Amino acid sequence: MVEASNFIEEFINEDLAEGKVTKIHTRFPPEPNGYLHIGHCKALCIDFGTAKKYGGICNLRMDDTNPAKEDTEFVDAIKEDIHWLGFDWDDRFYYGSDYFEKTYELAVELIKKGDAYVCELTPEQFKEYRGDLTHPAISPYRDRPIEESLDLFERMRAGEFPEGKYTLRAKIDLASGNFNMRDPALYRIRYIEHHRQGTKWCVFPMYDFAHPIQDALEGITHSLCSLEYEDHRPLYNWVIEHCDVPSTPRQIEFARLNITNTVLSKRYLRYLVENNIVDGWDDPRMPTLCGLRRRGYTPESILDFIDRIGVSKANSMVNIGLLEHCVREELNMKAQRRIAILKPIKVVVDNYPEDKVEYFDVSNNPNDPEAGTRKVPFTKVLYIDADDFAEVPPPKFFRLKPDGEVRLMGSYIIKCGEIVKNEDGTIAEIHCTADLEVGTGVPTDRKVKGTIHWLSAEYAETSNAILYDRLFTEENMNDLPEGKSYVDFLNPESAVKIDGIKIEPCLADAKPGEKFQFVRIGYFSKDTKNENTFNRVVSLKGSFKVE
Numbered sequence: 001m002v003e004a005s006n007f008i009e010e011f012i013n014e015d016l017a018e019g020k021v022t023k024i025h026t027r028f029p030p031e032p033n034g035y036l037h038i039g040h041c042k043a044l045c046i047d048f049g050t051a052k053k054y055g056g057i058c059n060l061r062m063d064d065t066n067p068a069k070e071d072t073e074f075v076d077a078i079k080e081d082i083h084w085l086g087f088d089w090d091d092r093f094y095y096g097s098d099y100f101e102k103t104y105e106l107a108v109e110l111i112k113k114g115d116a117y118v119c120e121l122t123p124e125q126f127k128e129y130r131g132d133l134t135h136p137a138i139s140p141y142r143d144r145p146i147e148e149s150l151d152l153f154e155r156m157r158a159g160e161f162p163e164g165k166y167t168l169r170a171k172i173d174l175a176s177g178n179f180n181m182r183d184p185a186l187y188r189i190r191y192i193e194h195h196r197q198g199t200k201w202c203v204f205p206m207y208d209f210a211h212p213i214q215d216a217l218e219g220i221t222h223s224l225c226s227l228e229y230e231d232h233r234p235l236y237n238w239v240i241e242h243c244d245v246p247s248t249p250r251q252i253e254f255a256r257l258n259i260t261n262t263v264l265s266k267r268y269l270r271y272l273v274e275n276n277i278v279d280g281w282d283d284p285r286m287p288t289l290c291g292l293r294r295r296g297y298t299p300e301s302i303l304d305f306i307d308r309i310g311v312s313k314a315n316s317m318v319n320i321g322l323l324e325h326c327v328r329e330e331l332n333m334k335a336q337r338r339i340a341i342l343k344p345i346k347v348v349v350d351n352y353p354e355d356k357v358e359y360f361d362v363s364n365n366p367n368d369p370e371a372g373t374r375k376v377p378f379t380k381v382l383y384i385d386a387d388d389f390a391e392v393p394p395p396k397f398f399r400l401k402p403d404g405e406v407r408l409m410g411s412y413i414i415k416c417g418e419i420v421k422n423e424d425g426t427i428a429e430i431h432c433t434a435d436l437e438v439g440t441g442v443p444t445d446r447k448v449k450g451t452i453h454w455l456s457a458e459y460a461e462t463s464n465a466i467l468y469d470r471l472f473t474e475e476n477m478n479d480l481p482e483g484k485s486y487v488d489f490l491n492p493e494s495a496v497k498i499d500g501i502k503i504e505p506c507l508a509d510a511k512p513g514e515k516f517q518f519v520r521i522g523y524f525s526k527d528t529k530n531e532n533t534f535n536r537v538v539s540l541k542g543s544f545k546v547e
């Protein structure tokens with residue numbers, strides 16, 4: 001027996017102990033109408049992860065019950081994202097629509113048993129007759145003779161009636177306190193081409209009817225889904241009980257994932273893509289798995305995040321700082337350090353020979369001794385970052401300042417001399433002298449407090465960086481002020497492009513997707529689409545405190 005680490009596993013352990021199931025079989029049922037986002041990731045980690053933990057299996061099923069438009073792009077992307085996270089479904093890949101024939105047969109059986117009937121209320125009447133907590137629903141066609149319903153249902157399928165004319169309804173309980181049980185619709189007429197079934201069908205099962213049947217036909221033991229399906233569970237169980245299906249899956253619900261400064265609704269995400277507010281589904285600011293991947297998130301950091309938020313029954317809002325913390329922590333351990341200068345200014349070391357090149361050893365990763373060191377060339381003309389120099393320094397400024405001294409990381413101490421300006425007043429170059437005697441050693445006569453990073457101007461390569469940040473400014477994007485839309489809260493600084501950054505020569509060979517810590521700046525990943533561009537994954541430090 002596996003030790004339960006959440007309530008789902010407790011339920012599963014009960015079922016195992018009672019002998020209701022022997023092998024755990026779950027499924028992940030995405031609708032192929034968009035890319036997977038971090039919310040889906042929670043669901044799929046629970047589906048695949050729970051099966052894995054119990055030595056069971058998990059199916060991947062495209063939930064295409066709703067006639068949707070062509071979507072091979074989405075299907076392929078969903079598969080790629082799941083594999084990227086390290087999960088697999090072997091040969092158990094299905095489409096919900098493959099069960100249409102069987103689902104139709106089961107509906108016919110329900111009619112024959114008197115458990116379903118053809119209703120001809122218009123959608124408006126359907127709503128009007130729904131009743132309320134003190135009044136039961138009214139269904140004038142409930143006692144239609146079985147033969148008549150069978151005939152009408154067959155003709156519905158044959159395409160004899162217009163959309164909305166008839167529905168097939170389950171005969172359950174018009175007075176139920178759960179409105180989902182007040183004779184819910186099981187089938188409706190729709191004249192729309194299905195991406196896989198073509199025009200074969202003009203009656204389509206409702207999700208609440210199709211889903212339990214699909215689960216049962218696949219032998220799913222535990223159908224894990226998000227909390228909004230909780231009120232649908234009695235209907236799920238009703239369908240399983242009343243249809244002749246080969247197994248009895250159990251539905252268990254968990255809380256949806258919400259993250260601050262983010263929207264996790266496919267509808268909203270699609271809007272951002274279709275209106276070019278972002279640069280596609282894989283824009284590095286998107287909470288999609290392909291966006292996070294392009295940004296530089298690793299599967300390990302995402303799985304760590306999902307693990308830390310846990311599986312709970314209560315909906316809550318998770319701080320995006322936790323997600324950022326997870327990738328920061330992982331890259332801190334694993335990413336090699338490199339030097340990049342986002343805002344280069346020139347430093348000329350006056351007392352250093354013109355044609356000399358020296359190589360200094362710098363650590364590839366202080367957290368990982370096995371990462372070793374590399375050699376960084378030093379020459380007379382260098383770049384430092386404009387932010388590491390202040391002509392009028394604020395108090396406690398331990399970087400380069402007039403007449404001040406600073407350590408060039410892994411190399412000499414330099415002292416600031418003449419500051420040469422351009423005509424417009426900007427700095428053209430800063431002249432310095434290096435303490436060639438002390439070298440990389442520590443001077444005995446004085447203390448040099450600051451250390452800054454640098455690059456040889458002769459050897460440095462030029463590149464571009466995009467500093468990505470949160471896409472939305474508002475923490476709780478689910479609860480916006482009256483009259484405001486989520487697009488009103490787009491962060492104008494969510495992608496700040498900096499052209500002409502200077503990078504260490506070896507970074508020019510970085511492979512797309514390769515990740516580094518740019519020392520003193522943050523974690524960066526070589527973009528997979530734009531040439532010669534580094535995406536900021538996350539800054540070095542976050543303000544979010546992780547307990």
Ligand code: ATP
Nearest residue numbers: 029030031039040042043225226256257264265266
């Ligand atoms: P959306 O609201 O983004 O359109 P959806 O629920 O319609 O999402 P599906 O493709 O049907 O998207 O989702 C597949 C599975 O992922 C479902 O079981 C659903 O419950 C789950 N899921 C979707 N969003 C979240 C979320 N934010 N947190 C946890 N699970 C989620």
Ligand code: MG
Nearest residue numbers: 029030031063
């Ligand atoms: Mg859905």
